[in-house]
Amino acid sequence: MGFRDETEAARARAEALEGQVRDLRVETDKLRDEIDSLKNPAGLNSPRSKTRTRRPGLWFALGCAFLVVGEVVAGLVRPPYDAVLPFAGVLTLACFAVAVASLRIVAGASEMLVVSGRKNRGADGRTVGYRVLSSGAGGFRVPLLENVTRVDLTARPVDVGVSDAYAGGGVRVSLSANAVVGFDRDPSNVHNAIERFVGRPDDELRAVASQTLESALRAVVATMSVDEIEENREKLVQYVQLECGDSLRALGLTLDNLSIGRIDRDTKT
Numbered sequence: 001m002g003f004r005d006e007t008e009a010a011r012a013r014a015e016a017l018e019g020q021v022r023d024l025r026v027e028t029d030k031l032r033d034e035i036d037s038l039k040n041p042a043g044l045n046s047p048r049s050k051t052r053t054r055r056p057g058l059w060f061a062l063g064c065a066f067l068v069v070g071e072v073v074a075g076l077v078r079p080p081y082d083a084v085l086p087f088a089g090v091l092t093l094a095c096f097a098v099a100v101a102s103l104r105i106v107a108g109a110s111e112m113l114v115v116s117g118r119k120n121r122g123a124d125g126r127t128v129g130y131r132v133l134s135s136g137a138g139g140f141r142v143p144l145l146e147n148v149t150r151v152d153l154t155a156r157p158v159d160v161g162v163s164d165a166y167a168g169g170g171v172r173v174s175l176s177a178n179a180v181v182g183f184d185r186d187p188s189n190v191h192n193a194i195e196r197f198v199g200r201p202d203d204e205l206r207a208v209a210s211q212t213l214e215s216a217l218r219a220v221v222a223t224m225s226v227d228e229i230e231e232n233r234e235k236l237v238q239y240v241q242l243e244c245g246d247s248l249r250a251l252g253l254t255l256d257n258l259s260i261g262r263i264d265r266d267t268k269t
Helices: 002-039 047-077 081-103 187-197 202-221 226-231 233-250
Strands: 104-106 111-121 127-134 138-140 147-152 156-166 172-183 253-265
Touching: 081 104, 127 187, 156 202, 172 202, 172 226, 187 202, 187 233, 202 233, 202 253, 226 233, 226 253, 233 253
Parallel strands: none
Antiparallel strands: 104 138, 111 127, 111 147, 156 172, 172 253
């Protein structure tokens, strides 16, 4: 109802202004005729002079017309703000909630989030260009400044094969083993894994872990006899774990499990 009333009022004002414009044009014509009669008593008035005297009245009429049109348009497009403001407020709050939710980041139970883009001080005191959220931890990322990389912390199976390894007594043996390797979650070692493996193919992690375990197996086999290797596999596993522990920690990895499979001695002379 308010919007319709305002429209009618604007139209009434427009009609009143049009009437005033007509009255002003009549008065202008009368004044022009009186001035012409004073200048030319004989009534001689060239068409050129009449054209010149009418130009100011034309521009005045056009200006008044623009004012009238502007007033009418303003009255027609004026929105009912009382009805729009509550809707705009709800829409603004909804957009703000969606924006905040999009910036909220939460790590899964077996997941690590690497938030890079700003300098942070790690648990070991080093200043790095990222921060870490893991195992259900959450936070917010800074838009346009930080990127989030999700890292699966699930342990990876790794196949290890050793051929032509020399055991005690100079006997050559070949071994196969199955290992389970995961990320070291110690805050002082996790940076090593991030800097080496985040953003890299998963096969690269498996290959590095396999090479590390293979070197450890060769070193341990050289200290044991073939009979001892075959009869006491648990001892072999324990020695391998001790041998490769520091190397894996330097990579940000940990050995969760190791089982020795096939053991073949070289019977060729």
